[in-house]
Every structure is written in C-alpha cells, then in structure tokens.
Amino acid sequence: MPGGQERALRRRVRSIQSTKKITRAMELIAASQIVRSLTRMTANRPYRAGMARIVVEAAKGDPAAAEKLLGAPAERQAVVVLAIVADRGLAGPYNASTLRATERLVADLSAQGISVRLFTVGKKAPSYFRFRRQAVERSFQQMSERPSWGDARAVAAAVTAPFLAGDVQQVLCVSMRYKSAGSQAVEVHQLLPLPEPGRAALPSTPATAGTPATGTGGVASAPPTGAPTGGPAVALTGAPTGPHAGPTPGTGTAAHAGTAAHAGTAAPHAAAGGPVSGDAGEPASAGYTEFEPDVETLLSRLAPRAVESEIFTAMLEGAASFFTAQQRAMAAASDNADELIRTLTRVMNRARQDAITTEIMEIVGGAEALRHAKGA
C-alpha cells in the first residue's frame, strides 16, 4: 500500500524528535549543575588546603607520633577500597571507567594476597560488583550528585573505623578527579594513613609549610587535585612492593592510576623510607609551632576530620565530573538525533515522492487504457 513506508518513517522521526527533546533538556540541566558543582568545589578548596597545612605542621612537630598515621604502610594484609560513582547513568564513561579502575585495583590487591573490603558511593556500583561476584561491604546512595558534608562524614566514619580498629592497614579511594572542564581522570588515592602533602615528591615543597602563601594556600593548592594525591596514589603499589621484590604486576595499576609523571616521583618517596624524617624541619617560621593538645592526641583526632575533608572533596569533584560527562554525552546524543532526523526525513520525502509518482503512473496508465478502450 502506498504511503505505508512513509508513515512508518514519520513515526520514527517523531520518536527521535521527542528523544532529542529529552537529551537536550538533560544536557542543559547538566550544564547548569556543572556550575553549581564547581562553585561548591571552589568553596571547599580553602578548607581542604587549611586541613592539609595543619596535618603537615603536626607531622613536623612530632614525626614519631605522626608515623602511625602518615605515609605509606609498611605492610598490608587488608585494605579498604572506596569507590565513588554516581547514582544515575547516561553520563558517558563516568561510571564505567571509575568502576573498571576499581575492579582492576581490587584484582591487583587480591593477586598480592591482600584482602580487600570494598565500600562504594553511588547506586551504579553495587549492581556492577554484584554481577562480577565482588562483595561490597557497604554502599551509600542518594548522595553522589549533591554531596553534603554530612554525607561525606557518614562515608568517612564507615571507612575510617576499620583502620582505627587496626583491621586494615590502608584506605584507598577510587574516584574521578576534576582537573579542568576538558579533563577528568580516574585516580586512586590514599586516604589513610594520611598522605604526606609536604613530602619531597612535590615541587612546591621547598616553600615549606610556614610559607604556604597566598589565597588558597600553598602545599595542597595550586593543582588542588593532581599534586597532593599523586604521590600516595603511586605509593600504593610503589612503596610496598618496592622493598620486598622488584616490580610486580602491581606496578601496572600505578601507571593507570597516577600517570607516568607520578611514577617518577614515587622513587624519592619510597626511598626516603620512614615518614617525615631528616629534611622535614627546613628552617622557616614553622619548626616551633606549639600544639594543644599534644601532637599525638591532636593527630588522632585530626585524622578522621582530614579523611572527611578528602572524601568530601572527592565527592564534589566526582559530582562535577559526572555532570561534565553527562553534558558531553547528552550533547552528543542530541547531535546524533539531529543527524538521524535529517537522514530519515530525506528518506521519508523520497518515499513520499515515489508513492506520488507511482500513483500518477497508475492514473495515467488507467486513463490511457480507458482511452484505448473507447477508441477501439
């Protein structure tokens, strides 16, 4: 029947048009949420930098007391891994790449004979790991898009408890770091023991903590994502495997997690051995800071706060990355819909034209036949 194909095409075009409306709306919503997430990220930055500064100072004040809570663990039997993803999908590779990196990390740790306790944030995580038969100890939901400080606290409390109880020797976090609008990358960073932002690995260290100058504040600031987390991210495999054996399969993930550049910095970090020794007290205004209460007490109370701050930052950056990825994915979907509509409309018009031509031919053919019949 003529027109049938045309009608089918028209229906498809209409359906794509309505899909496009949805993807376009999602794109716009994501775009507006990016701005909000970035504002919150910026607002959190001074607090995080201040927290890092205090930890550095405290570590310098009493290196012996700090040893337990800082640096890379010498030996790991059990490790907590925290993965931060989103509740929703439709955000391009955001969830998948974070989850894949987590899976790799878990596999890697297991291969080294380290038992892993997995914690997750975001609804997308438990289903992913259930399918892969990886037990999730606890999962948090309904907080990944607009993380509140309270959310971060709840997560921090859950992952800190096993460490403080001595059940695990390390707490790692896998999340998407927001480096810039155009670049987000999955990163593994160490939450506990507290990483040492003032460690030799960082080029900004010579400035020592006394002078962490200007605005957002020194050590942890300039690239607030990459630098401080880079060192420990590598330490996770670099340090523990280094002393015992040579390079193990473990080093592979380090390359994934950090970058090649970070791998370079791992060497001095690991080589320095014991946390915060020797060069820690470069003369500056620092050195003679007083502590109230004593460093050990202070640090043991401060550590959970510092972890909260790190998790909050990771969640905020995760949210910003999520919306960025979603906006990009939805923009691509809308563009694709445009193209589909264009192609299908063209096919549809041709089909209509064909139908009309056929009809005319039939009429003309019919008329001709009648004329011939009359004439005969």
Add this chain to the structure above:
Amino acid sequence: MPDGAFDVSVLTPESELLSTSARAIVLRSSDGDLTVLDGHTPIITDVVPGDVRVDRTEGDPVHMAVHGGYLQVETGQGIDGAEARSTRVTLLAATAELAERIDVARAEQARAAAQARIEELRAAAGRAGAAGIGAAAGAGGEQGEGEGAPPEDLELAEAEAALARAEVRLQVAGARG
C-alpha cells in the same frame, strides 16, 4: 595593615565563613580559653564547641557558633607573601555559623526535639536492658538481640550532639543580644 592587626579566616567545607582583618580572636580550646593577638606564637589547637569572637579592625566584633574545629596560628616572615613579620589565623570548622544568621526559633525547636529524642531513646534502652536480662535468664540463646544496641547508641550520641549544637547556637545568639 594597621598595627596590631592580622588576618583571620574562618573556613568550613562549604564556604569561607569569614575573612577579615582583626585585632583579636577569642575562643576556647580543650586546654582552656585562648585569645590570639597579633604576633601570637605559632600554634595548632583544637576548638571546642562554643562561641568564637573575632574583634575586627573595623566594625563590631563578630560572634560565631563553632561546633568544634581546629585553629592554626602562623606567625613569621613571608606569610601571605608579606615581607614583614606577620600573623595569619585560620580556623577550620566542619560546622559553624555567624551569630546573626542563627535562627533562634529553629534552634529552640531543635533543642526540644533532641531532648525528646534522647529521653525516648533512654527509656527504650532501659526497657531493652530489662528485656535482655529476662531473655538471657529465660532462653540464653537470644544473642542476636545484642546486635541492636550499637545503632541505638549511635542514635543517642547523634541526638546528644544535636542537643549540644542547638545549645551552642542559642548561647551564641544570646551572647550577641
């Protein structure tokens, strides 16, 4: 910067609550009351929940309700890029609010709710304790019941924290008035 003045910033994870030039900041640490003036020796201390007063160089003193946090005083050369010896004070608090922004009615409501919750939980805990003893005497196999306790303790602790917060808010709001 005028003599005797120094920079104070009060930071929370969500925002920079206050950033000003001040003559003094008065607060309480776990070791007692503390007043920081210009040139104070570098110190890192905890801050117990309560009122924090910042005497600004210009304008009225600012009161804040700070629900626990940490204070860092840095004194030395080269702080903030300044050549001269200077002081910088950073107060980090997970939760803090300016006195003028405290909603007294809401704080009172929160206090009442927290008190009610605490009483409720204590009563429930008392009942559960009695029931636990009875059950232990009867069957002795009711070990699973014990597992219910920690979350309740947690809730109680949370309610108590909420009560403490509400009281700090009311106290600070009152101090200003």
